Amino acid sequence: MQSEPLVTFNGVIKKFGAFVAVQKLDLEIHKGEFLAIMGSSGCGKTTTLRMLAGLDAPTEGEIRLSGKPINDLPTWQRDTPMVWQSLALFPFLNVIENVEFALKMRGVGAKERRTRAENWLERMQISEFATRNIAQLSGGQRQRVALARSLVVEPEILLLDEPLSALDAHLKVRMQSVLQGLQRELGITFVYVTHSQSEAFSMADRVVIMSKGIVEQVGTAQEIYRAPKTRFVAEFLGSSNIFSGKSDGNGMLATPVGKFRLPQDGTSPQKGRSTTMVVLDTRSHLSVEEPGSEFDFVHAKIIGEEFTGATATIYLEAEDGSELRVQKDHDTLAALPIDVGQPLYVSWRPNETHLVSDA
Amino acid sequence: MPADPYFKKTSTRKMLGECPKMRKRISLYSLTFSLPLFIWQVVFFVFPLAFLVALSFWTVKNFRMQPDFDTINWVTMYGRSIFWQSYGLTFAMAAAASVITSILAFPCSFAIAFKLGPKARQLAIFMMVIPFFTSYLVRVYSWQIFLSDNGIINGFLALVGLEKIAMLNTVFATMIGYLTLCFPLVVLLQLFSLMFIDRTLIEAAHNLRCGRLRTVFEVVIPSARVGLVIAALFCFILSFGDFVSPIYLGGGDPTTLSILITDTTKSGQQWPRAAVIALTMIGTLLAVAFAAIRFAYKGREQ
Numbered sequence: 001m002q003s004e005p006l007v008t009f010n011g012v013i014k015k016f017g018a019f020v021a022v023q024k025l026d027l028e029i030h031k032g033e034f035l036a037i038m039g040s041s042g043c044g045k046t047t048t049l050r051m052l053a054g055l056d057a058p059t060e061g062e063i064r065l066s067g068k069p070i071n072d073l074p075t076w077q078r079d080t081p082m083v084w085q086s087l088a089l090f091p092f093l094n095v096i097e098n099v100e101f102a103l104k105m106r107g108v109g110a111k112e113r114r115t116r117a118e119n120w121l122e123r124m125q126i127s128e129f130a131t132r133n134i135a136q137l138s139g140g141q142r143q144r145v146a147l148a149r150s151l152v153v154e155p156e157i158l159l160l161d162e163p164l165s166a167l168d169a170h171l172k173v174r175m176q177s178v179l180q181g182l183q184r185e186l187g188i189t190f191v192y193v194t195h196s197q198s199e200a201f202s203m204a205d206r207v208v209i210m211s212k213g214i215v216e217q218v219g220t221a222q223e224i225y226r227a228p229k230t231r232f233v234a235e236f237l238g239s240s241n242i243f244s245g246k247s248d249g250n251g252m253l254a255t256p257v258g259k260f261r262l263p264q265d266g267t268s269p270q271k272g273r274s275t276t277m278v279v280l281d282t283r284s285h286l287s288v289e290e291p292g293s294e295f296d297f298v299h300a301k302i303i304g305e306e307f308t309g310a311t312a313t314i315y316l317e318a319e320d321g322s323e324l325r326v327q328k329d330h331d332t333l334a335a336l337p338i339d340v341g342q343p344l345y346v347s348w349r350p351n352e353t354h355l356v357s358d359a
Numbered sequence: 360m361p362a363d364p365y366f367k368k369t370s371t372r373k374m375l376g377e378c379p380k381m382r383k384r385i386s387l388y389s390l391t392f393s394l395p396l397f398i399w400q401v402v403f404f405v406f407p408l409a410f411l412v413a414l415s416f417w418t419v420k421n422f423r424m425q426p427d428f429d430t431i432n433w434v435t436m437y438g439r440s441i442f443w444q445s446y447g448l449t450f451a452m453a454a455a456a457s458v459i460t461s462i463l464a465f466p467c468s469f470a471i472a473f474k475l476g477p478k479a480r481q482l483a484i485f486m487m488v489i490p491f492f493t494s495y496l497v498r499v500y501s502w503q504i505f506l507s508d509n510g511i512i513n514g515f516l517a518l519v520g521l522e523k524i525a526m527l528n529t530v531f532a533t534m535i536g537y538l539t540l541c542f543p544l545v546v547l548l549q550l551f552s553l554m555f556i557d558r559t560l561i562e563a564a565h566n567l568r569c570g571r572l573r574t575v576f577e578v579v580i581p582s583a584r585v586g587l588v589i590a591a592l593f594c595f596i597l598s599f600g601d602f603v604s605p606i607y608l609g610g611g612d613p614t615t616l617s618i619l620i621t622d623t624t625k626s627g628q629q630w631p632r633a634a635v636i637a638l639t640m641i642g643t644l645l646a647v648a649f650a651a652i653r654f655a656y657k658g659r660e661q
Contacts, residue, residue: 055562075565088563092581101577102567149567 006031012061021047023213034190036204044213045193053082081150082159089134096130099148120148157189230357240278247275256320260296261350279348281327287345297347415634422628432631449615453599456537457591464545472553490543528610536604541594552586588655
């Protein structure tokens with residue numbers, strides 16, 4: 001994308017004693033992008049963010065901000081404000097004093113400080129609470145104070161560590177649009193750490209998926225959703241059917257539930273090699289009759305159903321006990337006998353599958 | 360018997376309707392638990408205090424106390440300049456002791472709370488408890504060995520060719536005594552308030568460009584304010600009423616209120632006048648404690 005990345009992680013490793021939190025991270029964060037780092041707890045996403053903020057020092061490797069190495073720069077000499085999961089607002093200061101804090105630390109005069117803080121309170125629509133105690137605010141209002149406190153210094157980059165996880169679902173969606181709006185308006189870089197797929201995919205320009213300290217995949221929401229690169233990503237997203245088996249060397253995959261055609265993308269794996277193939281649940285079909293030869297299929301029994309608005313997801317179990325899922329709209333499903341225990345064919349077109357690495 | 364069930368019904372209704380009785384029962388229930396505290400307060404605080412107040416109005420004739428209601432003791436004591444001198448001095452020394460002890464204790468408790476590992480911290484807390492094993496009087500006596508004109512410190516000074524410094528029987532020595540009395544307690548009280556500070560607040564301050572030393576003043580101290588003020592308050596209370604240090608280290612000069620009390624009781628059985636001094640001290644401590652707690656929680660009420 002852009003020529004010069006704002007942040008570069010160069011072979012960054014972070015160890016806590018014997019535990020390796022981040023393993024050899026190479027990552028570029030571009031100017032003005034909304035980057036989400038996603039993964040389950042303990043995957044190293046928060047450590048990555050804390051290293052960028054200067055709260056943890058990398059064990060090995062180099063982090064650059066605007067081209068300058070910042071490894072040895074203490075956090076109070078970096079302009080990398082962070083929004084904490086707990087928000088970390090100062091309870092002994094009122095709302096406007098909290099917002100003014102960073103300006104005060106920079107030696108901005110009292111008058112200018114007040115004006116700039118007031119502007120941000122107005123922008124975040126919390127002017128009326130300026131002299132309130134933090135304890136008197138609701139969760140959403142505190143969130144806005146925390147954002148104002150970090151953004152008042154007009155940084156180039158804002159780090160967010162699961163800031164919405166404490167809010168209820170309704171408020172979460174509203175704060176998501178506030179965050180997205182802010183990022184667009186200010187044009188600054190947001191690095192957003194979350195365990196929530198919906199938060200990452202709905203807000204971020206690019207998503208980084210981490211697992212056990214390793215980056216599994218980097219890409220836009222669409223790219224990752226359509227073509228998960230690794231088995232972990234496919235499982236983490238939970239929206240694909242995953243088939244593992246051995247390649248027979250002639251473009252076929254032998255699995256415990258049948259022999260399937262491998263995608264014809266010119267990367268046919270060698271004979272006998274373990275291979276994992278995935279197909280999206282939205283690209284899978286259901287039928288009572290055996291599908292035609294243009295499809296590959298598995299025989300399975302329905303084990304459950306989940307409504308997700310305009311569509312429903314049908315869960316099935318193949319003969320070897322592995323789980324399959326198919327997402328269809330309600331009209332299509334109405335024509336099928338959807339009952340628990342009902343045997344059906346799950347089918348897909350071979351050109352809609354793709355291979356993932358097993359790592 | 361048809362009347363019987365009817366009667367039963369009304370009586371049940373009556374019972375349910377009698378709310379005041381139920382409330383009474385509940386308050387009696389809660390009283391059972393607060394009663395020991397209540398009795399304790401009456402027996403050991405209210406009763407002696409009331410007696411002290413009564414005593415302050417008694418009179419002494421021919422070295423004998425007799426029950427009376429005369430304001431003469433209050434008028435006499437409050438009319439003496441020695442009393443007010445001693446009052447001002449005791450107050451100033453106790454205030455100085457709480458400031459000095461707090462300032463000296465803070466780096467110590469800060470280091471224990473933030474710089475030590477969990478194991479070392481446990482050991483440090485244990486070490487802070489050890490001084491309480493020995494009588495305060497014994498610790499004060501041992502200071503005499505250090506501070507006296509031919510004591511350890513002056514002996515060392517003579518060894519390196521310096522002149523003797525008179526330390527025993529000075530305000531300086533009294534302060535050393537107050538520190539001996541209060542320091543471990545102040546460290547412990549400060550420590551417990553520092554240990555409960557949310558660490559992310561400190562990180563957040565650093566992240567907002569607040570340097571390490573500045574964070575101590577901008578975040579750590581305000582966060583721990585309640586504990587720090589209460590620690591200083593305890594030091595004030597202990598020093599204000601202390602008799603041992605002013606007499607055995609300070610040499611009884613200048614005269615603190617505690618010394619004045621003993622002098623008063625010794626000179627002609629003037630227990631009523633001593634009661635006046637004691638009541639003034641209690642009143643002062645109540646006022647200081649009230650003001651300190653108000654200050655500690657200022658801006659915290661919701």
